[in-house]
Amino acid sequence: MENRIILAIESSCDETAAAIIRNGSEIVSNVVASQIESHKRFGGVVPEIASRHHVEQITVVIEEALAQANMKPDDLDAVAVTEGPGLVGALLIGINAAKAFAFANNLPIVGVHHIAGHIYANALVQPMEFPLLALVVSGGHTELVYMKEHGSFEVIGETRDDAAGEAYDKVARVLGLPYPGGPRIDKLAHEGEEAVSFPRVWLEADSYDFSFSGLKSAVINYKHNMDQRGEEICPTAVAKGFQESVVEVLTAKTLRAAREYKVKQVIAAGGVAANKGLRTSLETVFAEENIPFFVPPLKMCTDNAAMIGAAATPMFEAGIRGNLSMNGRPGMEL
Ligand code: KG4
Numbered sequence: 001m002e003n004r005i006i007l008a009i010e011s012s013c014d015e016t017a018a019a020i021i022r023n024g025s026e027i028v029s030n031v032v033a034s035q036i037e038s039h040k041r042f043g044g045v046v047p048e049i050a051s052r053h054h055v056e057q058i059t060v061v062i063e064e065a066l067a068q069a070n071m072k073p074d075d076l077d078a079v080a081v082t083e084g085p086g087l088v089g090a091l092l093i094g095i096n097a098a099k100a101f102a103f104a105n106n107l108p109i110v111g112v113h114h115i116a117g118h119i120y121a122n123a124l125v126q127p128m129e130f131p132l133l134a135l136v137v138s139g140g141h142t143e144l145v146y147m148k149e150h151g152s153f154e155v156i157g158e159t160r161d162d163a164a165g166e167a168y169d170k171v172a173r174v175l176g177l178p179y180p181g182g183p184r185i186d187k188l189a190h191e192g193e194e195a196v197s198f199p200r201v202w203l204e205a206d207s208y209d210f211s212f213s214g215l216k217s218a219v220i221n222y223k224h225n226m227d228q229r230g231e232e233i234c235p236t237a238v239a240k241g242f243q244e245s246v247v248e249v250l251t252a253k254t255l256r257a258a259r260e261y262k263v264k265q266v267i268a269a270g271g272v273a274a275n276k277g278l279r280t281s282l283e284t285v286f287a288e289e290n291i292p293f294f295v296p297p298l299k300m301c302t303d304n305a306a307m308i309g310a311a312a313t314p315m316f317e318a319g320i321r322g323n324l325s326m327n328g329r330p331g332m333e334l
């Protein structure tokens with residue numbers, strides 16, 4: 001691969017982001033405008049507010065990404081953008097900006113799956129080795145993805161109800177913590193000595209699927225029962241017990257899949273991969289198992305455009321191109 005330079009754009013949820021990536025692995029610039037503060041008081045992402053923020057920020061982040069890289073549109077080989085899944089109004093802002101930019105500068109456009117982006121965040125840290133297993137855990141996804149080679153994604157397990165991040169955010173709400181709850185529960189879980197015992201949901205013995213809604217309900221019931229008895233819950237013990245259940249199930253299923261599929265590399269991706277408990281647990285079991293395990297730095301776990309540029313690069317090299325009729329695909333499959 002020669003000097004391949006891609007401008008990438010991400011706007012699928014509540015971050016407006018643009019980045020410039022060289023050869024799929026080097027971050028030349030990476031700009032993220034977060035809207036978290038605006039959504040906090042509603043306890044979650046409000047789609048209409050997200051779209052309005054994206055409209056205000058999209059050209060700002062694109063110009064900033066170019067300025068920080070000290071580049072002009074002429075220096076680019078392509079524009080990449082998140083095509084789906086996500087909030088349709090939010091996706092469309094990034095897609096329309098990408099199409100306008102590509103048209104004005106006569107550049108090809110590449111549409112990227114958001115989850116492929118999360119997985120390829122790892123390519124910004126070290127080369128991906130195949131076959132590979134990725135545990136994708138975010139606010140909208142919990143998936144085990146087997147990759148034979150670049151661009152090949154086989155979902156071997158997924159959540160049947162809530163995503164891991166969603167469960168974190170909902171439990172956080174029960175504990176009266178602000179959005180996004182994941183990082184706060186993670187912190188509380190490390191502050192406590194005691195843990196409340198919550199169930200582990202394994203589903204069928206051979207299944208790689210996940211289910212977190214029962215665990216979420218168990219936490220809600222526990223709080224409800226304590227309230228009725230007029231007792232105070234201990235937030236650190238609830239957080240620790242909840243996190244232990246999530247981490248144990250995610251780790252065990254990832255390990256079993258890595259053995260069965262005889263992979264050369266295991267990676268974790270998505271916002272919940274920023275979780276300290278999960279990172280430590282996966283690092284420990286895969287060190288014992290002698291399978292290289294990687295997880296991107298915290299900043300690369302949550303939504304950003306650098307990961308979209310990393311995922312777009314092998315697609316671009318394989319000749320995959322979108323066109324100016326590209327549309328937002330909220331339910332896009334991997
Ligand atoms: O990947 P991401 O930024 O957005 C989606 O594509 O969904 O993930 C956001 C999710 C939120 O649910 C947030 O609570 C969770 O990731 N998260 C965490 C941590 N940091 C972020 N969950 C657990 N522990 C963390 N440290």
Ligand code: ZN
Nearest residue numbers: 138271302303
């Ligand atoms: Zn994401």
